[in-house]
Amino acid sequence: MGADLDLQPLPKAELHQHLDGAMRVETAVALAAVAGTSLTADEARRRMVAPDRCASQAELLRYFELPISLLQTERALRRVAAELVADLVADGVRYAEIRWAPRLHLEGGLSVGEVITAVAVGIAEAAAAIGPRTPLIGLIVSAMRSHPPAANVQLAHDAVAFGPPVVGFDLAGDEAGFPAPPHAAAFVVAREGGLGLSVHAGEVPGVEHIVEALDLGARRIAHGVTAIDDPALVQRLRELDVTLDLCPTSNVQSGVVSGLGAHPAARLHRAGVSVTLSTDDRTVSGTTLSAELARTAAALRLSRAELAQIALNGFRRGFAPSGMRAPLIAEAERAWSSWATRTARPAHPTRTARAG
Ligand SMILES: [Zn+2]
Numbered sequence: 001m002g003a004d005l006d007l008q009p010l011p012k013a014e015l016h017q018h019l020d021g022a023m024r025v026e027t028a029v030a031l032a033a034v035a036g037t038s039l040t041a042d043e044a045r046r047r048m049v050a051p052d053r054c055a056s057q058a059e060l061l062r063y064f065e066l067p068i069s070l071l072q073t074e075r076a077l078r079r080v081a082a083e084l085v086a087d088l089v090a091d092g093v094r095y096a097e098i099r100w101a102p103r104l105h106l107e108g109g110l111s112v113g114e115v116i117t118a119v120a121v122g123i124a125e126a127a128a129a130i131g132p133r134t135p136l137i138g139l140i141v142s143a144m145r146s147h148p149p150a151a152n153v154q155l156a157h158d159a160v161a162f163g164p165p166v167v168g169f170d171l172a173g174d175e176a177g178f179p180a181p182p183h184a185a186a187f188v189v190a191r192e193g194g195l196g197l198s199v200h201a202g203e204v205p206g207v208e209h210i211v212e213a214l215d216l217g218a219r220r221i222a223h224g225v226t227a228i229d230d231p232a233l234v235q236r237l238r239e240l241d242v243t244l245d246l247c248p249t250s251n252v253q254s255g256v257v258s259g260l261g262a263h264p265a266a267r268l269h270r271a272g273v274s275v276t277l278s279t280d281d282r283t284v285s286g287t288t289l290s291a292e293l294a295r296t297a298a299a300l301r302l303s304r305a306e307l308a309q310i311a312l313n314g315f316r317r318g319f320a321p322s323g324m325r326a327p328l329i330a331e332a333e334r335a336w337s338s339w340a341t342r343t344a345r346p347a348h349p350t351r352t353a354r355a356g
Contacts, residue, residue, distance in 0.1 A: 005294040010339060011094040011332045013314030014278045014289050016198075016222050016245035018142075018172075019077075019100035019119065021281025022084045023048065023067040031070040031079075050253050050284050057203050057254040058174055063284045072108035074118040081122030082129075084282075089133050091288045095315055095328050098123075099140035099170050099198075103147055103155060112158045116141065120165055136328060138167035138320040140198060143186055145171060145178035152186040160193025167319040168196040170222065171213075176204045180212040187216040196319030198245070202226040203256050207233050220245055220317060225256045227273070228264035238272045243317040247280035248296045249287045260299035269302075269310055276314045308336035 025044045032039035047066040054060045071077055081098070088096050102115040110118070119139060127134040141159035143152040159166050169190035171180055180199060187197055199213035202224040210233060213221050224244035227233050237244070248263045257263050269275050277296055279287050287295075297307045315329045 005297065007290040007293050008090075008092045010092060010290075010311070011328070011335050012092055012289050012293070012311060013095040013276070013318060013328070013332070014088070014093050015097050015220065015243075015276050015314055015318060016247055016278035016280060017084075017096070017098060018064075018281050019080060019084060019098050020064050020067040020071060020104075021284040022087065022279075023070070023080050023283055024083055024087075025049075025283065027080060027083060028067060028070055031076050034076075035070065048283050049286050052253065054253050054255060057176065057256070060250070060254045060284070061174065064281075067283075068104050069107075071105050072110070074110060074114060077105065077115060077118035078122035078125065081119045082126035085123055085126035085130065085134060085137065087282060087288075088135050088137075089130055091290050093289055094135050094332065095137075095318055095320070095325060096135045097138045097140050097168065097319060099142050099168070099172070101142040101144050101172060102158075103144060103151065112155060113162065116158070116162050116166065120162075123165070136320060136324060137165060138318065139165050140168035140170045140196075140319070141166055142170040142172040143183060145173040145175065145180065145183070149182045149185060152183050153189055156186040156189035156193070156195075159190060160195060166195065168198055170198040170200065171216070172200045172222070175201060175209050180209065180216055184216055187218075191217055196220070198222055198319075202244075203251070203254055205256070214240065214242065218242065220319075223247065223251065223256070225251050225264060228267055234268070234271050234273060237274075241274060243274040243276060243313065244268060245276050245278055247278050247285070247292070248299075249285045249292060250280035253285060260295060263296065263300060265296060265310070266300035266302055266306070269306060274313055274317060275310060276317060277310055278314075304340040304342075308340040311336055 028044040029039050029041050050063045102112045105115045123137050143155050197218045198220045199218040200222040201209040201213040207226050207230045220243045222245050246265050251257050315332045318325050
């Protein structure tokens with residue numbers, strides 16, 4: 001399939017994207033102005049859009065410093081959440097989970113509860129303005145690997161207490177520098193509170209961090225790219241029916257794969273592992289979900305049926321209650337199965353010249 005495949009009109013689900021990494025460049029400039037700092041669009045782009053290839057995951061994480069520093073007020077959080085909803089609509093996304101780490105947004109004096117409220121209000125305001133085309137959106141609260149375990153236990157309590165639209169709990173941040181096991185207690189709180197569990201792992205070499213994520217009870221692994229190196233782990237993921245939320249462009253940027261053509265998404269899918277595709281970060285990775293699906297399908301020579309299966313996994317593996325996702329799953333199954341069985345059109349349709 002061609003990389004220029006237009007998948008925008010198809011209903012899509014996105015399970016792995018970060019609020020801060022999706023901040024629009026022009027919004028960064030505007031928020032800096034509100035904060036009394038001068039920031040040009042070029043400077044914002046240089047600090048927010050990562051190169052095609054970074055030296056490491058740790059280097060990639062530096063592109064979040066500017067957006068996080070600008071997201072320290074209720075107003076800024078609301079605005080960026082609302083704009084992300086508009087961007088999801090433009091991308092044809094019908095179900096989305098948005099994650100971010102509330103404890104990174106406390107420098108302006110907000111509490112964790114106020115940070116979560118601001119994001120939820122921004123989404124509700126966007127939904128009211130957009131109407132029925134608004135996707136169903138769940139929030140995932142991310143704990144940072146580098147934060148004190150006790151603080152993350154409290155964060156889990158706050159996430160559970162907030163209730164809907166919070167549907168999940170996650171662990172994110174520097175994977176090589178900070179192990180997951182110290183945060184096990186936070187994951188017990190989140191699980192007992194009914195939240196879906198996700199852990200970022202397998203974004204740096206080695207499979208031990210994926211094993212640690214499974215030990216925390218993760219039902220979904222954010223990335224999990226390195227699993228392909230260990231057949232026993234691939235089998236375990238299949239048996240546990242754990243989903244890998246892969247982000248191919250981001251995975252190339254972090255250096256965990258050498259290029260899109262070497263990405264293991266197709267091999268994992270063909271080995272029977274549940275995989276989904278996401279942007280990770282619309283701005284940092286300079287992509288959309290439609291583009292990500294098209295690029296990956298082209299680079300890995302996915303068949304239409306394979307791409308449809310992977311796209312549908314996003315709806316099926318979401319953390320929002322199944323009753324809320326059911327109509328979206330039915331809509332997506334109809335659309336993708338009709339697309340998958342359609343005769344492949346030429347990659348570059350020529351426009352028929354009209355006489356007169
Ligand atoms: Zn991520």
